[in-house]
Amino acid sequence: MPRNQQILLDNRPEGEAQASNFKLVETDTPALADGQVLVRHHFMSLDPYMRGRMNESKSYAQPQPLGQVMQGGTVGEIVESRNPRFAVGEKVVGFGGWQQYSVVDANLPGVLRKVDTSQVPLSHYLGAVGMPGVTAWYGLVKLIAPKAGETLVVSAASGAVGSAFGALGKARGCRVVGIAGGPDKCAYVRDELGFDDCIDYKVHSDVKSLSAALKTACPQGIDGYFENVGGMVLDAVLLRTNAFARIALCGMIAGYDGAPLPLANPSLLLINRIRLEGFIVSEHMEVWPEALAELGGLVASGKLRPRESIAQGLAAAPEAFLGLLKGRNFGKQLVQLA
Template sequence: MSDKMKQIVLASRPDGAPRPENFRLEEGDISTPKDGEVLVRVHYMSLDPYMRGRMDDAKSYAAPVPIDGKMEGAGVGEVIASKADGLKEGDFVMGGMGWATHAAISAKAVTKIDPDTAPITYALGVLGMPGLTGWFGLTEHGRPKEGETLVVAAATGPVGSMVGQVAKSMGLRTVGIAGGADKCKLAKDHFGFDDCLDHRAYDDASSLQAALKDACPKGIDIYFENVGGKVLEAVLPLMNPHGRIPVCGMIAWYNEGGLGANAREGALTAPKLWRTILVNFLSVNGFIISNHWDRMGDFHKAVAPMIADGRIKVQEDITDGLENAPEAFMKLLTGGNTGKAIVKLI
């Protein structure tokens, strides 16, 4: 085993979209685990939109990554040294390893996984945080009912595809929004959406709204919010009375800084937003999935059989090499990935 590890740190805070110079690849000695810790050789690491928010020095639900600090994120890998009860060399675990080839981490901060049950990458996607986010947000805050219409943007991503497939299994009409004709085809042919609109084919919210109206002749009962921007502008006037909007993300605004705090003025005015919520009696629920890890067991019980029998399909977008993680992450923020973004390290 090499006695060196590699990691990617935040070299500087981005002004707008992240650029290569905001990241730095470093090499150093592999840490020795302390009592209660395990040393993990990371096989795969996850890339997720929330990481963009961690790059800003802005108030949020979690502290920002400090300058020169390791980029945060989940990883899955093999225990190569253990000083913790219950975990031994050769076990596979998932946890917050960060953008790194190795991590010495508390055994309490990792979850043991069985590589014989499902591919270990599933712990980062369909059976991990993104899958739980989609399932929990839909079932808890979307409160779906048979015959209703659901719209979800980023429909081929790990969250959106989970939302659409679970909703479809419950008897809803499912309409996806994605970036590009190929992704829309994937949404319908692979993930089973009833319809999917390519948001890049529409110049503004008004034209997208017209297309959505045709795709949702009975209006929209649930909008699972992953995107913000012109998609939210297009959807909002089509929401039915007593509609529900689980708010998961706002990727269209992340590169504006401050998690969208400085989004384009007038893109969606607060008075327009709040009046629509008021007069249509909408339920809008923001949620952070890290507050609901206790539901992971319920999620696995509900969804794992659906994955096993093919009712839930999986799509992964795997990039080779830690050094390529920044480029893959920048692509993710502009919709350049197809499926769950993962980096292979070994």
């Protein structure tokens, strides 16, 4: 059995996460028992939610245990199998964590899913045709439920969730406006993803300025908003919402280091009769087949052209993760392992 490199959570961060919170180790891969498979990971996913799990405070998921492999999504191939349902060489998506190999009890429901790479690249099953894509789909279809002609806005628009949201919104006949950081990201959102407009939040120093830009980009107001960021961005969006707007609350990366994120004008939720709902996509597994089918079709047809930022090698994961939290990635952040 091959040797396996792993990254563990060594200690919990105080304030901002640091590379010193992680520890790289090498271990023996255990022999397989009946029903198990050995997966060699080709790519692993880095996601903002992982920062919240590094804390011990209460959240929607259990904290990442200290001294154990950092948890997260992976795609790879079966390199050894003692399970008749999985053959060597098959490509799979799972939750193998920050390591080169994982031993998986493939009899457990939902732990591994075979994927077809003939039209969709393997890495996209961690992004546009994976958890981030389904997150965008659920927030749009089930919570915002847009009508053709409505105006939708999404923060972190150039990322894995935001880019999928844009393609899904355009497919439903909506005006879609993104918010992203920097001219390159905004150009990608407009020119490659096909958004109607994109606002560079980095050129706006306060809520008033950002809200004015939203007013220009959304002349009919905002009917649906997909929230990934929080803070000043949410305050600015609320100033431009229409009556009976819907907000799908997916993430608040601006507050992942523990700082509070007060709302400047919470009364707008009442004044505009806004429906705001937070959600965790793993609690809605029933929609995944429908969502993945639509997302896979958008990628295969070229209507969704996701970008990826790919760090090389397991040892690069901590710094790539810290960069993700500061918005240094362009599109879905991955680590390539093989």
